Amino acid sequence: MPFPVPVSLLSPSLSSPTTDTQPTPGLAGRPVFTGETANLLPNPPTKLKVPESKLKHDTTKLTTDEAPKLSTIEASKRLAAWTAVDRHVRSEHKVIGIGSGSTVPYVVERIVAQGREANRDRVFIPTGFQSKELIVKGNLLLGDVDQYPRIDVTVDGADEVDGDLNCIKGGGACHLREKVLAEAADTFIVVADYRKNSGVLGSTYKAGVPIEVAPFAYAKVLQNLHAIGSPDASLRMAQKKAGPVVSDNGNFIIDAPFPEEDMADPYTLLTKLKMFTGVVEVGLFCHMAKAAYFGNQDGSVSVRWLDGRKELLDSRATPMLPARNSLDEEKDPLDEATKGNGFGVNGLEPENHA
Numbered sequence: 001m002p003f004p005v006p007v008s009l010l011s012p013s014l015s016s017p018t019t020d021t022q023p024t025p026g027l028a029g030r031p032v033f034t035g036e037t038a039n040l041l042p043n044p045p046t047k048l049k050v051p052e053s054k055l056k057h058d059t060t061k062l063t064t065d066e067a068p069k070l071s072t073i074e075a076s077k078r079l080a081a082w083t084a085v086d087r088h089v090r091s092e093h094k095v096i097g098i099g100s101g102s103t104v105p106y107v108v109e110r111i112v113a114q115g116r117e118a119n120r121d122r123v124f125i126p127t128g129f130q131s132k133e134l135i136v137k138g139n140l141l142l143g144d145v146d147q148y149p150r151i152d153v154t155v156d157g158a159d160e161v162d163g164d165l166n167c168i169k170g171g172g173a174c175h176l177r178e179k180v181l182a183e184a185a186d187t188f189i190v191v192a193d194y195r196k197n198s199g200v201l202g203s204t205y206k207a208g209v210p211i212e213v214a215p216f217a218y219a220k221v222l223q224n225l226h227a228i229g230s231p232d233a234s235l236r237m238a239q240k241k242a243g244p245v246v247s248d249n250g251n252f253i254i255d256a257p258f259p260e261e262d263m264a265d266p267y268t269l270l271t272k273l274k275m276f277t278g279v280v281e282v283g284l285f286c287h288m289a290k291a292a293y294f295g296n297q298d299g300s301v302s303v304r305w306l307d308g309r310k311e312l313l314d315s316r317a318t319p320m321l322p323a324r325n326s327l328d329e330e331k332d333p334l335d336e337a338t339k340g341n342g343f344g345v346n347g348l349e350p351e352n353h354a
């Protein structure tokens with residue numbers, strides 16, 4: 001699965017570097033970062049010339065004429081990531097775990113935008129090659145979990161999240177390190193677009209449960225999986241390489257689809273799978289996330305908490321639009337629409353979200 005990286009982290013800055021670290025008004029009220037993010041790379045080009053392929057993930061540096069619209073899905077990912085960072089990555093947090101996947105570049109982007117001062121004495125722990133690159137390219141200090149076995153907060157993506165915040169992870173083969181960093185963190189936060197917000201695992205992510213195995217044991221583990229009710233379990237094959245996917249840890253990955261009755265009780269399935277000798281880690285994250293943030297198509301963010309609370313942050317409460325104060329007098333159609341559906345609306349202040 002490809003992990004796109006925002007253009008701001010990969011290509012020369014598209015705006016003049018400044019020392020300003022605050023978002024300033026941009027496209028349609030969107031913030032434009034002209035500070036730390038803009039400073040990531042030297043030599044701003046005199047004339048903008050960015051390959052089309054790089055433009056689709058980040059428009060924060062582009063002028064109105066130059067910026068294409070962010071796709072709805074990318075905008076949803078960014079919305080979830082930025083909102084979660086604003087609420088959970090605080091100045092007192094000094095050891096921060098960075099997950100993997102296509103939503104995580106927006107996490108790093110938002111952390112970088114907190115400014116050089118905020119990030120000066122922080123260390124960032126990657127969950128794999130991709131996040132290591134993001135940390136290094138973001139000029140953030142790189143550490144590892146063997147140096148920092150206690151992490152303040154880890155923010156990560158997911159392939160699917162169920163009603164109890166259990167997750168399927170490992171679509172990018174990173175779930176071993178991700179689980180270590182999730183476990184090491186005081187607070188583990190999941191960020192994703194609306195498509196990952198599910199009832200029962202396996203409803204939307206059909207590839208199966210990712211299972212990392214020691215290479216020499218894969219055939220035996222496959223046999224076990226076929227025997228316990230996953231007849232289609234198979235070795236994940238590489239796309240542009242002959243042979244299997246090899247994880248960052250040198251292991252193979254098996255994808256094992258299970259019927260709904262198994263997926264409805266992921267903790268039981270997880271414990272069963274972990275018992276197979278040769279299994280290194282299973283991409284079922286049960287009872288680990290403190291909260292999950294889902295960016296929605298309409299610019300709102302759905303937040304689900306481990307304790308069962310739900311919030312719906314309407315688009316005025318997200319980082320994309322002006323602060324709620326300036327709009328307090330207006331009637332909010334979402335307030336009406338969501339009455340009685342179990343969602344609080346903009347219910348909690350950021351400082352309550354450690």
Ligand SMILES: O=C[C@H](O)[C@H](O)[C@H](O)COP(=O)(O)O
Nearest residue numbers: 101102157170171172173174
């Ligand atoms: O191994 C990969 C990770 O578990 C990712 O967090 C997960 O696959 C979600 O990735 P994406 O956000 O690209 O769908």
